[in-house]
Amino acid sequence: MAVAILFGLVIGFMLIGVPIAVSLGMSSVMFLLWYSDTSLAAVAQTLMQAFVGHYTLLAIPFFILASSFMSTGGVAKRIIRFSIACVGHMRGGLAIAGVFACMIFAALSGSSPATVVAIGSIVIGAMTQAGYTKDFAAGVICNAGTLGILIPPSIVMVVYATAVDVSVGRMFLAGVIPGILAGVMLMTAIYIMARVKGMPKGEWLGWGEVWASFRDAFWGLMLIVIIMVGIYGIPGVTGAIFTPTEAAAVASVYAFIAAVFIYRDMGPLKATGTGPEAGRNQSLLRKPQALVTAWFHRDTQKTLFEAGKLTITLMFVIANALILKHVLTDEQVPQHVANAMLSAGFGPVMFLVVVNVILLIGGQFMEPSGLLVIVAPLVFPIAIELGIDPIHLGIIMVVNMEIGMITPPVGLNLFVTSGVAGMPMMRVVRAALPFLGVLFIFLILVTYVPWISTVLPNAVMGPEIVTR
Amino acid sequence: MQAAPEGSFTDRIEETLIAVILGVMTLVTFANVIARYVFNSNILWALEGTVFLFGWMVLLGASYAVKKNAHLGVDAVIEILPAPARRVLALISVVVCIAFTFLLLKGAWDYWANFANLPQTTGRWFPTGFEETFRPKGWYEVNDIPFPEWLGFVRDVFNDGDEYEKLPRFIPYAVLPLSMTLILLRFCQAAWAVWCGRQDRIVASHEVEDEIADVRRKEEA
Amino acid sequence: ACDDGEIVIKFSHVTNTDKHPKGIAASLLEQRVNDEMDGVACMEVFPNSTLYDDDKVLEAMLQGDVQLAAPSLSKFETFTKQFRIYDLPFMFKNMEAVDAFQSSDAGQKMMSSMEKRGLAGLAFWHNGLKQFSANKPLIMPEDAKGLKFRVQPSDVLVAQMEALDASPQKMAFSEVYGALQQGVVDGQENTWSNVLGQKYYEVQDGITETNHGVLDYLVVASVDWLDSLEPEVRDQFLTILDEVSVERNAAINEVDMEARQGVLDAGGVIRELTPEQREAWVTVMKPVWEEFTADVGQENIDAAQAINAGL
Numbered sequence A: 001m002a003v004a005i006l007f008g009l010v011i012g013f014m015l016i017g018v019p020i021a022v023s024l025g026m027s028s029v030m031f032l033l034w035y036s037d038t039s040l041a042a043v044a045q046t047l048m049q050a051f052v053g054h055y056t057l058l059a060i061p062f063f064i065l066a067s068s069f070m071s072t073g074g075v076a077k078r079i080i081r082f083s084i085a086c087v088g089h090m091r092g093g094l095a096i097a098g099v100f101a102c103m104i105f106a107a108l109s110g111s112s113p114a115t116v117v118a119i120g121s122i123v124i125g126a127m128t129q130a131g132y133t134k135d136f137a138a139g140v141i142c143n144a145g146t147l148g149i150l151i152p153p154s155i156v157m158v159v160y161a162t163a164v165d166v167s168v169g170r171m172f173l174a175g176v177i178p179g180i181l182a183g184v185m186l187m188t189a190i191y192i193m194a195r196v197k198g199m200p201k202g203e204w205l206g207w208g209e210v211w212a213s214f215r216d217a218f219w220g221l222m223l224i225v226i227i228m229v230g231i232y233g234i235p236g237v238t239g240a241i242f243t244p245t246e247a248a249a250v251a252s253v254y255a256f257i258a259a260v261f262i263y264r265d266m267g268p269l270k271a272t273g274t275g276p277e278a279g280r281n282q283s284l285l286r287k288p289q290a291l292v293t294a295w296f297h298r299d300t301q302k303t304l305f306e307a308g309k310l311t312i313t314l315m316f317v318i319a320n321a322l323i324l325k326h327v328l329t330d331e332q333v334p335q336h337v338a339n340a341m342l343s344a345g346f347g348p349v350m351f352l353v354v355v356n357v358i359l360l361i362g363g364q365f366m367e368p369s370g371l372l373v374i375v376a377p378l379v380f381p382i383a384i385e386l387g388i389d390p391i392h393l394g395i396i397m398v399v400n401m402e403i404g405m406i407t408p409p410v411g412l413n414l415f416v417t418s419g420v421a422g423m424p425m426m427r428v429v430r431a432a433l434p435f436l437g438v439l440f441i442f443l444i445l446v447t448y449v450p451w452i453s454t455v456l457p458n459a460v461m462g463p464e465i466v467t468r
Numbered sequence B: 001m002q003a004a005p006e007g008s009f010t011d012r013i014e015e016t017l018i019a020v021i022l023g024v025m026t027l028v029t030f031a032n033v034i035a036r037y038v039f040n041s042n043i044l045w046a047l048e049g050t051v052f053l054f055g056w057m058v059l060l061g062a063s064y065a066v067k068k069n070a071h072l073g074v075d076a077v078i079e080i081l082p083a084p085a086r087r088v089l090a091l092i093s094v095v096v097c098i099a100f101t102f103l104l105l106k107g108a109w110d111y112w113a114n115f116a117n118l119p120q121t122t123g124r125w126f127p128t129g130f131e132e133t134f135r136p137k138g139w140y141e142v143n144d145i146p147f148p149e150w151l152g153f154v155r156d157v158f159n160d161g162d163e164y165e166k167l168p169r170f171i172p173y174a175v176l177p178l179s180m181t182l183i184l185l186r187f188c189q190a191a192w193a194v195w196c197g198r199q200d201r202i203v204a205s206h207e208v209e210d211e212i213a214d215v216r217r218k219e220e221a
Numbered sequence C: 001a002c003d004d005g006e007i008v009i010k011f012s013h014v015t016n017t018d019k020h021p022k023g024i025a026a027s028l029l030e031q032r033v034n035d036e037m038d039g040v041a042c043m044e045v046f047p048n049s050t051l052y053d054d055d056k057v058l059e060a061m062l063q064g065d066v067q068l069a070a071p072s073l074s075k076f077e078t079f080t081k082q083f084r085i086y087d088l089p090f091m092f093k094n095m096e097a098v099d100a101f102q103s104s105d106a107g108q109k110m111m112s113s114m115e116k117r118g119l120a121g122l123a124f125w126h127n128g129l130k131q132f133s134a135n136k137p138l139i140m141p142e143d144a145k146g147l148k149f150r151v152q153p154s155d156v157l158v159a160q161m162e163a164l165d166a167s168p169q170k171m172a173f174s175e176v177y178g179a180l181q182q183g184v185v186d187g188q189e190n191t192w193s194n195v196l197g198q199k200y201y202e203v204q205d206g207i208t209e210t211n212h213g214v215l216d217y218l219v220v221a222s223v224d225w226l227d228s229l230e231p232e233v234r235d236q237f238l239t240i241l242d243e244v245s246v247e248r249n250a251a252i253n254e255v256d257m258e259a260r261q262g263v264l265d266a267g268g269v270i271r272e273l274t275p276e277q278r279e280a281w282v283t284v285m286k287p288v289w290e291e292f293t294a295d296v297g298q299e300n301i302d303a304a305q306a307i308n309a310g311l
């Protein structure tokens, strides 16, 4: 009962317009003052502990930063060119290329909204010009953008791994096959719709264009290689070089170098509008001082600040969700929930249905990372008890979060798509609906076929150890 | 939202601080990877130093986000309400925020005070005074960050003149009472703005749209 | 859950409840307190770092938000540098020596020296002696040269690795297995039960039986909380704690050997050292003592060595 009031407060506060972070924090504090002896100092300690005690969460600012440099630095448009060169000639090709580009960008970026912004801001306009309806374009990108958190790296996976203490590297590997599968399912659905409705197809520009666009996108695509090789190594050549958290920081530095010194779409070497070389990027040889000035350049500062600001709003929610988690743990709620569910005789199948329902409902109201922080510790002990693989559970949760991102009222991808496409949010919701169906089928598939999630991490890293 | 001409002086300080902290966090972590992989060495304080910076950035940045109305929230319900009702809900919301930050400020002070050899407040949720006896914890050090010599004077003030090997905890933890004070201040300002009718909500409404407009501008350029 | 009127004893620790020596002892204590002190006191155990980690639990204890904890001994080095004696390499011959030192005057005095900072040491809980493991065979100390070892935060352990010309590395505990497997770091040091529990043997070339250090825990409570208890309640609680500690500590060699056998059964490689080989490790690592003698106190080192000699 008390717990029901707690969650009622959280949702009530949110709906009247209290920031999500404060809704979580205030409900927890009220609950704590009323039901327990724990001091307010413990709440402050938990807030500090959100950062100091969870080293893995550090990956979040770094992946956000890497993705900011990638979007500002013009990597997205090169990826799109490459995608169009590969699949643009098929029926519905531009839409399929959009999904493909989202998949590639997802492998560079840890977040779904970032993927929608990077790809959507270019592709939706291009699709409308090519004769697709705006609704269709928005629906495609809104959905494909959710792959940002399923294809590694992924901020949501980092949060899950932190919340239940499993390996981030293992979670990342687990996302590879489901991510590709989801992308292929979306592309297939589009292709079928395109055949049925006779949607436009692009021209085959030849292998020359595929090669040229690949070369142009090469330095951006290299980041995928750096992250994967850095975390997992190459058998027989090198061991791993860094932890997943460090990978994010390395990715940021690499993305900065690629954006400023190779693509020169930002920073001191960017083309200026005036002078003898107007419109052309400047050579580092002609302007060697850029090696120093780039680090302090206005573009660099601005990208750092934008990434910092996004980190702040996201982490403030997560930190307050950790306060709620602390209060729930302190009152031993997870044990009670676990006992209730186990004594109700839930088997693995029924349990996973319940998890899906909780997350789908929660996903309507909550930002994904915050929701995961709260739900994961509640259901994790039961999953272990029932013999469900923690990595499999994590992928199920991530896919649920994907669906939450494209369902109202809180759906980060909906917000972003409505902005990118210049459409009212409810129209985006309707536009996203057909593809939401695809994601639902995918969710069922992932839930009841654990193999999809676990085969790759088990092959590379051996079976998950459960020491609890 | 960025350091635009209309941004105030404090805006610029806060924005620069956020950018600098994130930049330093990234470089320190990167440097540790280089130290380990290339030089087979280490920066033992890198991890702890970075997480403290992380905490500083988010907690201090949270007050900036209040000022800029950037905190994530649900505006689906308030969007469909008439203006007067929206104003009432905004007032209730901001009061909730003020109450929360006030409680957190008390908690933050109580948590930090003993580390700085200062008394906690008494009272369960409302400070009713300062405790008379307490155990000072000025000696309590962090795990890895070495004590910088130029901070030598705090030895005499907080540690009875004893040496510190590592940074005392009250220094990184000071961000808690500091940031809570700032957030409380910003929420009070927001409350005043809502009362005067200058804003009708305290959550980000179409915050993302600004960013997208920004991306667009860049694409067109 | 606790009934109204019962004294709530929250015990927060970082391991599982049924396999790790500390977890087993905590569960036994919980069961006995809840059976024998029913109506007076009630213990709630929070395992697996769900409530606090080892670092924050001491802060929370001084703050009064948790009543009982059992962090590893290195965590107390901030409270009194004398505790660095437990991290000094080859300080204790075996677990009997550790046990004897802990119950000696020197050991007890060391434990109570934290009282002025608000912590009351109640009982030592054993985990066992530490072994080295790496991604290549470690036979002589030179084999560790240039390797990257993950260590817990402790200046002594850092110095110990540097004495071996190895590179000490800080890393979150949850990332260690992956980092060892993928080769981000090369080796680590831990007790048999942790090597088995964390399955480090799967991702290391082998474990070398060095017994070079000790990993034990100290059960602590805050002085203020203990003082707040009625004397008879406190006595009953401390008596139960003592009995549990004696029972579990007596079983530690058996638990350790079971864990060691478990590593073998699971296909792990264990390398034993000849007395000469072991002596080589001692020669290289023992100079670390000098650096910390002032912190630990010569008289404590002497007491420990006297115990070694007597066994």
Ligand code: NA
Pocket: A105, A106, A107, A108, A109, A110, A111, A147, A148, A149, A150, A151, A152, A153, A154
């Ligand atoms: Na991703």
Ligand code: NA
Pocket: A363, A364, A365, A366, A403, A404, A405, A406, A407, A408, A409, A410, A411, A412
């Ligand atoms: Na949603």
